[in-house]
Amino acid sequence: MIEVKDVHFTYPTGVEALKGVSLSIRNGEFVAIMGQNGAGKTTLVKQFNGLLKPTKGEVLVDGVSTRDISIAQLARKVGFVFQNPDHQLFSETVEEEIAFALRNFGFKENTMKRRVTWALSLLDLTEYRKTSPFMLSGGERKRVALASVLAWNPKVVILDEPTIGQDHRQKEILRQFIVQLNAQGKTVVIVTHDVEFVAECSPRVILMAQGQIVADGDAERILTNPEIALRASIVPPQITQIFLGLADLELPTDVIDVSEAKKVLLEYLEGSKR
């Protein structure tokens, strides 16, 4: 459980990135934090694992203020996968890379081995066990970065821009994986610009603009509201744009994913045939 209470944050350079943000994320929730560049998304999630501490207000993780606990202790609960895997990969083998965090957290040798094997198979990386992470493709490196965080099984997983630089198929695999993680009870927070990706996952959406939250609720409600979208400079998903354009036909406009769209359109066609 993460509680953010009226958090303000100013960078040492004087940039005020968060201007009074309050929200709470329950255990097992799936949250997408969206908004344009510089809206404060990454600054906000960096508060969740203590990489940044609020200038004013406070952040509580399981009831403990992030000010009273070290980043390492927090990281045990809140895993953070950075946008660019090249900012963290350094080991000679993929296996070593995944073991790095486990070693930092003081896991025992045999538990560590088990966890590494588990994480490798979880992300379909077993064949690369002894490969250098630098030899892998971009998508594979991203998976190694993800595996290296999931290996210690944190309660909360934060993914910063998980879809950037991924091809369509990779994105779909990633989406299924995230949904599955969440279904197993993990709290998942993703930071993204990718409206289509979010539409297919349909999580709770928190929309940010200029360091503040402008909307918070179901993806169906937020992504289909042109007014809110305009305020946060996002564009509704393409499916929704079709339905917004077909508003004259008295079709619903809160459709965001393909399967829902198919159902609605079939029903409409059935109706018009009769």
Next chain:
Amino acid sequence: MSVFEGFKFRYISSPIHRRDPRVKFLYVLVMFIAAIMFYELPPLLILFLLQIPFVLVAGVQRQWVRSLRGAMFLTTFLFAFNLFFGYISPGTIPGGMSPLEYAIAMSLRFLVLVESFSIFFLTTSPDHLSLALEQSHVPYEFTFAFTTAVRFVPVLAEEAQTIMDAQKARGLELEKGNFLKRVRNYIPILIPLIVSAIRRSLELAEAMESRGWGASKKRTNLYVLRMKEGDFLLIIISIILLVTAIYVRYFVPLPTLTMLLPK
């Protein structure tokens, strides 16, 4: 970090900022030579004070003070070192000076050097610097390498911060363990930093070549440095300074502090 802060250029305009970098370099060189020529306290103090008007005209006093503060650690070290050896082997100290006076003078000499270099870098944009190098017939490859290095320092610093965050998020504690362990703690930060710097340099090289870098032997510049009245004034000031310094060095007997102080 504070030492580098004291040398970081900010885009403001002042009579000092507008001077030709070559002339400013001449000035720094003269200061350097003058500071090296004297080991007595009074002339070094004069040299130190002489530069303060430049700082004020350029309006960089805050950064300048920061650069001096950043140099304090080394200055203290120099002071202690000179004092220590002054007492151990008094023969190395020029006649009539006490080890304390000599140590103060040496520290002050260092501060004069820091001061003049700080003024130079605080008031000269990297672009101007590379122009000056180029127009002084330094090969363009060297000039370019130099300015690129300067230009990428803040980028690299930011990247190092991100990498540090990423590894901290994986439970790395930099301040943990004994000295050797702490040094090793930096491996997970240095490797990604170096790898991405190499990657970036390759990308930069490709991007530059696709924009025609090195296509013609003779390059022309958008801006050409031209000396103005102010530049000639600074040249004259520098020459007067140099001549005076040489004159005082060879023809004026300088008193030591012990002679100046009332008995």
